[in-house]
Amino acid sequence: DAGITQSPRHKVTETGTPVTLRCHQTENHRYMYWYRQDPGHGLRLIHYSYGVKDTDKGEVSDGYSVSRSKTEDFLLTLESATSSQTSVYFCAISESYTGTSGTNEQFFGPGTRLTVL
Amino acid sequence: GIQVEQSPPDLILQEGANSTLRCNFSDSVNNLQWFHQNPWGQLINLFYIPSGTKQNGRLSATTVATERYSLLYISSSQTTDSGVYFCAVVGLGDDMRFGAGTRLTVKP
Known part of the structure; x- marks a missing residue:
């Protein structure tokens, strides 16, 4: 199994509070991703990173920010959590993005269940 | 972005049965x-499996990229x-775009 951990695994917070989720990998992969999963949907991309300090937006990035100060860590921050951000958050990693320099197969962490009251 | 459709949305099987799940996509x-x-x-x-056929035990997959399905x-x-x-x-x-998924229930 790919070495990906997420913390915390469960969190309950109140509307308006800041929340930071952490993804840690031991595979030294260049690309890291944050997704959210909601009932009735597959996963949707929030943000991704293509290297240290290099990030870009995904399909559902509003209300989220990310940071990557080390290859192994990718942080997702909700500056002021809202009830619509109640979801399960998954982190993923891959060697490559396009598949031209290594495989772009993505491997997923165990997920973080976030509830915003 | 690319559209992904999976079928069927739900599938209920008896243990021992075989099944085929389909994924259609709208672009290369x-x-x-x-x-x-x-x-x-x-x-x-x-x-x-961006193309071709693979097998792993009881599971196998085929992607026909030219016809946009797996x-x-x-x-x-x-x-x-x-x-x-x-x-x-x-x-x-x-x-990466996900389909909505196929929920499989296998009954004993």
Whole structure:
């Protein structure tokens, strides 16, 4: 199994509070991703990173920010959590993005269940 | 972005039965993956298959990229196969897009 951990695994917070989720990998992969999963949907991309300090937006990035100060860590921050951000958050990693320099197969962490009251 | 459709949305089988899950996508892809999300929520990689055919035990997958579809075959199903199966694709210059999934229930 790919070495990906997420913390915390469960969190309950109140509307308006800041929340930071952490993804840690031991595979030294260049690309890291944050997704959210909601009932009735597959996963949707929030943000991704293509290297240290290099990030870009995904399909559902509003209300989220990310940071990557080390290859192994990718942080997702909700500056002021809202009830619509109640979801399960998954982190993923891959060697490559396009598949031209290594495989772009993505491997997923165990997920973080976030509830915003 | 690229559209991904999976069928059927729900599937109920008796243990030992075979099944075929389908994934249609709307544009060229350079990545197609099949995942199994188990009842504990973990996403398990089944196949990385942007084209061609692969087999792993009782599971096999075929992607016909020119016709924009992929099939996942499950033979001799077991109760542990229950869960949601996702197809996910990466279009050229695009992000990974997931289908809505097929929920499989295997009854003993």
